[in-house]
Amino acid sequence: MDTKRHIVHIDLDSFFVSVERKFDPSLNGKPVIIGGSKERGVVASCSYEARQYGIHSAMPSAQAYKLCPHAIFLHGSYHRYSEASAQVTQIIADTVPVFQKASVDEFYIDLTGMDRFYDCYKIATDLRQKVIRETGLPISFGMASNRTIAKMATNKAKPNGQLFVEHGKEREFLAPLNIGAIPMLGEKTCQKLYEFGIEKIADLQRTDIRFLQTVFGKFGRNIWEKANGMDDSEIVPHSDRKSISTETTFDKNVADKKTLENVLVSMTEELAFKLRKENKLTSCLAIKVRYANFETHTLQEKIALTSAEHILIPGIKNLLARAWNQSRPIRLIGVKLSQLCQGNYQINLFEDNEERLNLYNALDKINFKYGEKTVCRAAGMEIGTRGFNPFMRG
Known part of the structure; x- marks a missing residue:
């Protein structure tokens, strides 16, 4: 019998902004943009208040300023972010047996097999609360049978929330979401799918895999598998190569x-x-x-x-x-x-x-x-x- 996988994706919300707010509470509730000045630079991170104006990461700062002239622009504090990331990493390392650090503010955790002895969702919940308690940073997580669903569950749970997609309900969870919610599905690919009338993941689930392979080649199978909740990629244990x-x-x-x-x-x-x-x-x-x-x-x-x-x-x-x-x-x-x-x-x-x-x-x-x-x-x-x-x- 196949072992049910329990994969947790954990992500610090608006990480750079959240760190800055720890040191300057007056930034709370305001549109904050990290990355250069309003005249030059690129948006590295922005608060949820700023995102309401259409601002997002990698956007030119000048464009962000046009969208939200009253936003607060900060250059960023490199060492603060590094220290905060290291603190969260240590908390996770002390709590779970296997995890992968995907970026300074994003982690994957493999709890597969622990369900024989523990409630995996409770482990993830307790870990999230521990991070919030010890760092003061907001954090979200998603738990599911694989990496892709777990990451999408995290995005659905944000800001500062958590979501468990039960085994066997992956396709049901995915169906109503826009195809753009699938990780690694770029804008050009989405535009191509829109041209064929494919807008929701449910549309992708009903699409013949052979059609997707004809249009996108080998990547077509990957798109179809992700839309149907399939992902067997492993969690690579955190490496200490320095x-x-x-x-x-x-x-x-x-x-x-x-x-x-x-x-x-x-x-x-x-x-x-x-x-x-x-x-x-x-x-x-x-x-x-x-x-x-x-x-x-x-x-x-x-x-x-x-x-x-x-x-x-x-x-x-x-x-x-x-x-x-x-x-x-x-x-x-x-x-x-x-x-x-x-x-x-x-x-x-x-x-x-x-x-x-x-x-x-x-x-x-x-x-x-x-x-x-x-x-x-x-x-x-x-x-x-x-x-x-x-x-x-x-």
Whole structure:
């Protein structure tokens, strides 16, 4: 007999805004937007009061200002968010046996098998109350037989609520919802389905899977399965891997600053791309310098959570200037990004504008499709045009 799965999706409501409200209660009940100023930047998070005006994450701040001129714009407090996320993560780790941290404010928990001894819904309820009690942050959860339904149940329960979709009632729960409620179903896909008169998930449930496969290829089956409440993806246990690094050994010792900086740019780009690909952020960067006599020096620096090259590269160049005795040629150089945590790229964009966000998205799409380093910064390209192979992978 198949074991019934009990998957919980837990999500901190308007996380950045909620953290800011802890420190400034005067923000309660007001439309708050995190991410730059009203003139420039991108919305990283917004309160439910702001969402009533049509504002959402990733929207240009200037557009958000037009929709709600009386909104309160805040740049954001990186370290506060990181500390709050770590506190919630520790509470969850101390309470449940298996969980996956999907981002700084989102978690999946697997309670499968515990129903033989405990009430799984009560476990999730008690956990939610513990987080609220110990952190003062509003949090919602959904519980169901798989990840997709659990996440959709959380979205239905928000703000600051909880919902259990009983086993066998998945299709019934999904049927009245708009197709846009299905996670990972993009706007273009939804528009295509709307053209065929498919608006509710119930419409998708009645649609022949062969038609969806004809229109969307292999993705058509995935759409049909999600609409019918099918998802066998596993909860990947939370990983404690805390760093990624790369280093370069030169064929000949190098003392040219420009060459060293170009190599560092290329290496930092590579690591930053890996961070975004794995949905991770770093809060500490380090440089490693080894001279011809094998004397080795390392230097590190704490930074705000990020996965963006335009933040990491200047930091790495600054570390090079501090760590390198420029009278001595270098045999090996390396970059390390540590103190990693789960989190998507949006958290890095408090100071960014729409153009920079679009640029990163475009570069990553090309590199995801055609392989790493298909496109890169001009400084990184110079390495390959100087007529020598500057490094071998360490």
